[in-house]
Amino acid sequence: MSGPDGKAGNGLSKQRLRLWVNLLRTTRLIEADLREEMRTAYRTTLPRFDVLSALERHAGGLLMGELSRHLMVSNGNVTGIVERLVSDGLVERLAVEGDRRAILVRLTQAGAAAFAAMAAEHEDWVDRRLAAIGHDEAQTVIDTLSSIREDRP
Amino acid sequence: MSGPDGKAGNGLSKQRLRLWVNLLRTTRLIEADLREEMRTAYRTTLPRFDVLSALERHAGGLLMGELSRHLMVSNGNVTGIVERLVSDGLVERLAVEGDRRAILVRLTQAGAAAFAAMAAEHEDWVDRRLAAIGHDEAQTVIDTLSSIREDRP
DNA sequence: GGATTTTATTTCAAGTATAAATTATATAAA
DNA sequence: TTTATATAATTTATACTTGAAATAAAATCC
Numbered sequence: 058m059s060g061p062d063g064k065a066g067n068g069l070s071k072q073r074l075r076l077w078v079n080l081l082r083t084t085r086l087i088e089a090d091l092r093e094e095m096r097t098a099y100r101t102t103l104p105r106f107d108v109l110s111a112l113e114r115h116a117g118g119l120l121m122g123e124l125s126r127h128l129m130v131s132n133g134n135v136t137g138i139v140e141r142l143v144s145d146g147l148v149e150r151l152a153v154e155g156d157r158r159a160i161l162v163r164l165t166q167a168g169a170a171a172f173a174a175m176a177a178e179h180e181d182w183v184d185r186r187l188a189a190i191g192h193d194e195a196q197t198v199i200d201t202l203s204s205i206r207e208d209r210p
Numbered sequence: 211m212s213g214p215d216g217k218a219g220n221g222l223s224k225q226r227l228r229l230w231v232n233l234l235r236t237t238r239l240i241e242a243d244l245r246e247e248m249r250t251a252y253r254t255t256l257p258r259f260d261v262l263s264a265l266e267r268h269a270g271g272l273l274m275g276e277l278s279r280h281l282m283v284s285n286g287n288v289t290g291i292v293e294r295l296v297s298d299g300l301v302e303r304l305a306v307e308g309d310r311r312a313i314l315v316r317l318t319q320a321g322a323a324a325f326a327a328m329a330a331e332h333e334d335w336v337d338r339r340l341a342a343i344g345h346d347e348a349q350t351v352i353d354t355l356s357s358i359r360e361d362r363p
Numbered sequence: 364g365g366a367t368t369t370t371a372t373t374t375c376a377a378g379t380a381t382a383a384a385t386t387a388t389a390t391a392a393a
Numbered sequence: 394t395t396t397a398t399a400t401a402a403t404t405t406a407t408a409c410t411t412g413a414a415a416t417a418a419a420a421t422c423c
Binding site: 245249255273274275278285286288289306309310311312313 | 411
């Protein structure tokens with residue numbers, strides 16, 4: 058399974074591994090930068106920002122499960138983050154008419170305001186961090202990444 | 211700072227944000243797959259694999275701090291992961307001649323063997339996960355990601 | 364209608380992660 | 394020397410993260 062003729066272990070396999078390592082290193086590097094900005098400028102964390110961001114894109118609110126799927130993190134994880142956001146007054150939980158299992162999570166006014174302030178600067182940070190990349194170059198990478206995500210068994 | 215004419219908030223800035231979101235989502239998706247494979251096939255985790263992998267590439271061993279920099283995670287984090295690997299017998303800590311603060315971490319024979327078994331399959335998983343990508347397409351993305359990493363203030 | 368299964372969420376234990384504080388050692392400067 | 398500063402690693406407190414088990418409510422089956 059790893060000789061020069063096997064399905065893996067050949068040049069293409071190694072190249073794909075290089076791509077994965079590059080993907081991972083670059084993402085971690087940018088994440089570390091963004092986390093640092095979040096921490097120093099807003100005393101908050103990336104996961105909290107991600108939750109607010111997802112809720113901002115869904116004005117009507119999201120169920121816990123939808124939130125978990127959007128963020129691609131586990132159910133139990135979201136419970137904890139939302140809990141802290143609720144106690145900070147940025148987010149509220151609402152009962153769902155007709156399904157007493159479900160819980161709708163929504164930005165409060167304070168949460169929407171806090172997010173708006175952060176979002177503009179966040180875009181700015183990303184813009185600076187990716188300053189070396191032009192529109193078309195970005196599009197090329199976006200297309201490749203999309204094709205990776207869509208190619209799931 | 212976010213009108214259509216500002217340095218951010220324009221089309222290019224939005225495109226870079228899209229690129230970042232794509233980067234993050236794709237990396238998380240692949241990471242989740244790999245974590246699942248690691249867990250079911252080897253009862254281990256990605257961070258442990260990453261440590262073994264770094265040590266395998268440095269036969270002479272690495273200092274805790276070097277390990278932390280290689281993996282781009284915090285110092286205290288490495289302490290914990292190495293601790294568990296030591297108690298599993300996969301890694302050993304050695305005193306450093308001439309510097310009593312430092313600790314050299316190295317694979318044991320068992321650790322090297324365990325890693326070798328995992329590494330081949332890991333490459334295979336990545337190969338399958340990125341099956342949609344050809345050599346040149348991968349290279350294009352690698353180049354872009356490298357230019358991002360190198361463009362640091 | 365009642366039993367079964369599925370769905371939505373929380374709880375739990377273990378592990379991963381950070382930043383800040385601490386310990387111990389090394390190096391430089393006075 | 395003595396003092397000051399820097400470096401290597403750990404410890405601590407808190408937060409994030411997962412997978413599995415537990416709860417509770419809804420939907421489906423018979």
